[in-house]
Amino acid sequence: TGVSGSGKSFLANYILLNHLKEKNNQLSIIDVGNSYKKLVTIFGGDYLEVKLSEEFAINPMELTPGELKPSNRKIKSLLAFLDIVFCDEGQSTISKLDRNLLEKALLDTYERIQGRSPRLSDLKETLEKSDEPSLKNYAKMLFSWTGDRPYGILLDRNSTISFKSNVVAFDLYGLSTYKDLQSALILILTDAILDKVENAHGKKLIVVDEGWSLIRGSA
Numbered sequence: 001t002g003v004s005g006s007g008k009s010f011l012a013n014y015i016l017l018n019h020l021k022e023k024n025n026q027l028s029i030i031d032v033g034n035s036y037k038k039l040v041t042i043f044g045g046d047y048l049e050v051k052l053s054e055e056f057a058i059n060p061m062e063l064t065p066g067e068l069k070p071s072n073r074k075i076k077s078l079l080a081f082l083d084i085v086f087c088d089e090g091q092s093t094i095s096k097l098d099r100n101l102l103e104k105a106l107l108d109t110y111e112r113i114q115g116r117s118p119r120l121s122d123l124k125e126t127l128e129k130s131d132e133p134s135l136k137n138y139a140k141m142l143f144s145w146t147g148d149r150p151y152g153i154l155l156d157r158n159s160t161i162s163f164k165s166n167v168v169a170f171d172l173y174g175l176s177t178y179k180d181l182q183s184a185l186i187l188i189l190t191d192a193i194l195d196k197v198e199n200a201h202g203k204k205l206i207v208v209d210e211g212w213s214l215i216r217g218s219a
Contacts, residue, residue: 009035012207020167024202028193029169030186031209032176036169045167050185051174052150057157060188061109062117064195070110077191078106084184086141098134105135120156121146151181155188163196 040047109118109126127139146152175182197204
């Protein structure tokens with residue numbers, strides 16, 4: 001921690017430079033700004049300035065290749081994402097009952113959709129068909145996060161963002177005016193990065209810079 005200009009990113013770059021000296025080591029960065037662009041470029045990595053455009057899409061419900069059903073971690077990550085989508089200002093989490101109902105709805109959606117990874121619009125359809133009034137309300141709240149709406153273009157399509165490079169950075173500065181979307185993206189990207197590095201060889205580092213600005217709520 002430290003005030004702006006005190007050398008936090010400089011120190012982080014120095015540590016990461018030494019990390020990347022070893023062959024096959026992996027590095028994934030989530031940042032707001034361009035503190036690591038030069039480092040990533042030097043090592044031939046992918047530097048993605050994520051913004052609301054048809055160029056970018058990442059499906060938060062996407063399964064890893066060969067996976068037939070979501071892991072427990074995937075479900076918990078999606079529930080944390082839905083906390084951000086459904087909670088009103090000042091509210092940190094949804095109720096325990098609704099979390100259980102949403103968990104079942106997620107599992108039902110994965111079971112219903114075969115041959116491809118489901119998308120948020122598929123979850124929305126599951127919620128709309130529920131007999132639970134709260135789930136029907138949540139379906140309405142997914143409207144702006146699905147379809148051809150700006151958030152939907154980013155999150156309700158098959159992923160175009162690649163995680164194949166050993167060195168990859170995601171710059172979320174272009175989403176600075178959409179704090180709820182920024183907070184959601186850090187969860188989605190972290191989950192996707194964990195899927196990538198879980199069985200990879202070599203040492204791995206995940207860096208979240210300016211993370212305080214991406215955390216929603218007071219807790």
